[in-house]
Amino acid sequence: MENLAISSKSFESMPDARAQTPQFHSIEFSIDGLEFAYQFKLWNIDSEAMNIIIKEDSALINKIRTGNRFISKYYSDDMSCPVMQMDTEISRITKADGGKFKGHYIVGLSVTNGKNEITTH
Numbered sequence: 001m002e003n004l005a006i007s008s009k010s011f012e013s014m015p016d017a018r019a020q021t022p023q024f025h026s027i028e029f030s031i032d033g034l035e036f037a038y039q040f041k042l043w044n045i046d047s048e049a050m051n052i053i054i055k056e057d058s059a060l061i062n063k064i065r066t067g068n069r070f071i072s073k074y075y076s077d078d079m080s081c082p083v084m085q086m087d088t089e090i091s092r093i094t095k096a097d098g099g100k101f102k103g104h105y106i107v108g109l110s111v112t113n114g115k116n117e118i119t120t121h
Contacts, residue, residue: 049108
């Protein structure tokens, strides 16, 4: 797993609440070369980025790199809020050394530009 720009950090003391970024609870995206779209909860592990948690043995972890950009669908808990499609960038990939996320990677995401309403729930 070379060339991944991965750092290690213990996440034992981090809060386990989902991200409240702005109104979204999950994200869905597809990566070229993988058969399925992936959907993840958004986590508020720190204040710097939205985060997703990926198992270290997932096929997805070998296909992503810091700096990758893709179009994602963001889903809200609010049924009146439309699904939003936004350009997203991977800001960091960190392997968890211990705690509840041991055996996982914490992947930081950031929205890179505008958003588009694509559907309603």
